[in-house]
Amino acid sequence: MPLTIKNRYGTISIENEVVARIAGMAAMDCYGIVGMAAKNIKDGLVQLLKMESLTKGVHLNISNGSIVIDLHIIVQYGTNISAIADSIVSTVKYRVEENIGLPVADVNVFVEDVRVE
Numbered sequence: 001m002p003l004t005i006k007n008r009y010g011t012i013s014i015e016n017e018v019v020a021r022i023a024g025m026a027a028m029d030c031y032g033i034v035g036m037a038a039k040n041i042k043d044g045l046v047q048l049l050k051m052e053s054l055t056k057g058v059h060l061n062i063s064n065g066s067i068v069i070d071l072h073i074i075v076q077y078g079t080n081i082s083a084i085a086d087s088i089v090s091t092v093k094y095r096v097e098e099n100i101g102l103p104v105a106d107v108n109v110f111v112e113d114v115r116v117e
Contacts, residue, residue, distance in 0.1 A: 003062055005101065016062070019100060020055040023069050023107075026095040028054065030087045032079035037072040037112035066105040067096065073109060077116040085109040 002013040024036055036057025059070040069092060075084055089107040096104050 003067075003100070003102070014100060016060050017055055019060055019062075019067065019069075019096065020058040022099050023060075023071065023092050023096055024054040024058045026092045027058075027071050027073065027088050030084060030091055032076050032084040033088065034074045034076050034115045034117075037074045066103045067100070068106045068108070069096065069104060070108045070110065072112050074113040074115055075111055077114050081111055085111070 002015050003019060005012040005014070027033060027036070036054040038053075038056045057072040059072075061068040061070075071088065071092065073088070075081055088109055092107050093104045096102075
């Protein structure tokens with residue numbers, strides 16, 4: 001269901017895929033993140049997503065005019081996961097609010113894997 005914003009000029013509809021892409025690209029800009037993750041429910045395996053499909057690692061819940069974003073990420077070994085998560089939360093929240101114009105209630109970060117490079 002698309003996100004709908006009403007203003008004095010009319011109605012704006014924004015697809016969830018657009019919001020997810022903005023959030024995913026903002027997260028990928030943060031230091032220490034290797035990529036977004038998709039978990040295979042059947043096998044329980046975590047897969048590193050390419051840039052074209054990074055929105056599969058982003059889940060949105062839009063209600064009452066605010067957005068809750070869940071990010072499933074893979075981090076680089078040897079980095080401070082807490083610092084990475086703090087950076088992702090602030091960056092994603094700022095970019096989504098700046099581009100969409102609606103408040104982001106929460107950004108939840110789920111670390112699915114650690115990659116050694």
